[in-house]
Amino acid sequence: MKTESLIDMLARQAGPAPRAMAARRLTPAVAGGLVLAVAGALAWIGPIPAELYADPGPWIKFGYAGLLAAAALWWVARLGRPAAPVAAPARVAGGVVVAMLLLGAAALLSVPGDERMDTLMGHSWLSCPVSVLVLSLPTLAGAFWALRGLAPTRLRLAGFAAGVLAGAVGAFSYALSCDELAPSFVAVWYTGGIGAAGLLGALLGPRLLRW
Amino acid sequence: MNHDAARDDFESGLKPLWLRAQAGDEAAYREALRRIAVRLRSYLRRRMQSLPDDLEDLVQETLLALHLQRGTHDPALPVSSWVLAIARHKLVDLWRRRGRQEALHDPLDELEDHAMPVAAEEGSARRDLGQLLQELPEAQRRAIVLTKIEGLSVAEAAQRTGASESAIKVQVHRGLKRLAAKVKEEST
Numbered sequence: 001m002k003t004e005s006l007i008d009m010l011a012r013q014a015g016p017a018p019r020a021m022a023a024r025r026l027t028p029a030v031a032g033g034l035v036l037a038v039a040g041a042l043a044w045i046g047p048i049p050a051e052l053y054a055d056p057g058p059w060i061k062f063g064y065a066g067l068l069a070a071a072a073l074w075w076v077a078r079l080g081r082p083a084a085p086v087a088a089p090a091r092v093a094g095g096v097v098v099a100m101l102l103l104g105a106a107a108l109l110s111v112p113g114d115e116r117m118d119t120l121m122g123h124s125w126l127s128c129p130v131s132v133l134v135l136s137l138p139t140l141a142g143a144f145w146a147l148r149g150l151a152p153t154r155l156r157l158a159g160f161a162a163g164v165l166a167g168a169v170g171a172f173s174y175a176l177s178c179d180e181l182a183p184s185f186v187a188v189w190y191t192g193g194i195g196a197a198g199l200l201g202a203l204l205g206p207r208l209l210r211w
Numbered sequence: 212m213n214h215d216a217a218r219d220d221f222e223s224g225l226k227p228l229w230l231r232a233q234a235g236d237e238a239a240y241r242e243a244l245r246r247i248a249v250r251l252r253s254y255l256r257r258r259m260q261s262l263p264d265d266l267e268d269l270v271q272e273t274l275l276a277l278h279l280q281r282g283t284h285d286p287a288l289p290v291s292s293w294v295l296a297i298a299r300h301k302l303v304d305l306w307r308r309r310g311r312q313e314a315l316h317d318p319l320d321e322l323e324d325h326a327m328p329v330a331a332e333e334g335s336a337r338r339d340l341g342q343l344l345q346e347l348p349e350a351q352r353r354a355i356v357l358t359k360i361e362g363l364s365v366a367e368a369a370q371r372t373g374a375s376e377s378a379i380k381v382q383v384h385r386g387l388k389r390l391a392a393k394v395k396e397e398s399t
Contacts, residue, residue: 017281
């Protein structure tokens with residue numbers, strides 16, 4: 001087939017271009033991932049006692065994970081469109097992480113020196129990042145599905161952003177089941193779980209997002 | 212003429228056509244794709260000096276990709292950046308498929324792109340999309356042939372085949388996606 005004939009064929013009755021493709025794919029992906037992760041956290045680990053919500057601890061986690069998820073969602077939507085600028089969402093996502101690290105460091109410094117290690121490690125430093133990573137998997141699958149319907153041209157970065165998005169959703173859900181209250185714990189171990197999800201995404205991106 | 216002026220010319224001519232095409236204007240879409248094809252040929256020729264026989268195939272593959280992904284263009288952004296980002300992606304992918312790792316180090320930027328003489332004429336494609344079309348599942352092939360080649364309206368095609376109008380649209384879209392996937396398989 002000549003290129004000229006191909007052009008005729010593509011144009012004929014093409015109709016209007018589909019609109020809001022990123023929103024149409026990413027909304028169900030994130031909503032579905034969040035529902036599965038919340039259900040997983042509550043069924044698998046169980047909810048924290050209601051009185052813990054009187055402490056700022058859980059709210060710091062929700063705020064951190066929620067803001068990071070919003071920034072990463074914006075980032076993924078941009079990475080799904082060829083030539084769209086991605087610096088602004090990347091900076092916002094990075095800024096949220098840095099703010100959490102600073103908050104964690106400040107909180108840690110206000111604790112007496114000999115208690116700092118116990119505060120930082122809590123009683124669940126090992127299971128926390130693993131749980132966040134596991135709870136991120138439904139959203140990771142959904143975000144990859146969404147990106148496969150879009151046109152990412154930077155596959156590793158798109159995979160990483162999808163992983164951060166999934167990790168933030170996983171962290172948000174895990175906060176329902178996590179009774180650690182120290183901001184320094186959140187800054188290190190939640191971020192660790194989110195980072196692991198990001199790395200997993202970056203690893204899978206070039207393999208799964210090709211088109 | 213300097214580079215920026217050449218690019219601005221291309222963009223300012225293309226953008227209004229493209230916006231009408233995105234809103235559903237078929238004639239504007241055809242003209243926009245023609246201009247894009249010429250631009251793609253000169254963009255890719257310069258970067259495919261080691262693979263000249265693949266040039267027209269990659270132009271066709273990129274056009275097919277542009278069509279399938281037209282919903283990802285943001286009207287606030289230049290059409291040409293969007294087109295070239297996709298062309299570059301397809302080019303890198305072709306090199307990767309050919310195992311030409313060293314080619315990834317070739318300069319991919321826009322330097323002197325417009326200094327190249329514009330070669331508007333169409334080369335010959337090695338791969339025949341018409342042939343690949345025949346290999347699609349029957350319902351998809353039929354929907355494409357009726358609406359996109361014979362030019363029947365979706366309603367007429369639905370009547371002719373007994374399928375619903377939305378089924379025809381879905382078959383056309385799936386068929387073109389399948390066609391793009393076959394194109395990739397073939398050039399591996």
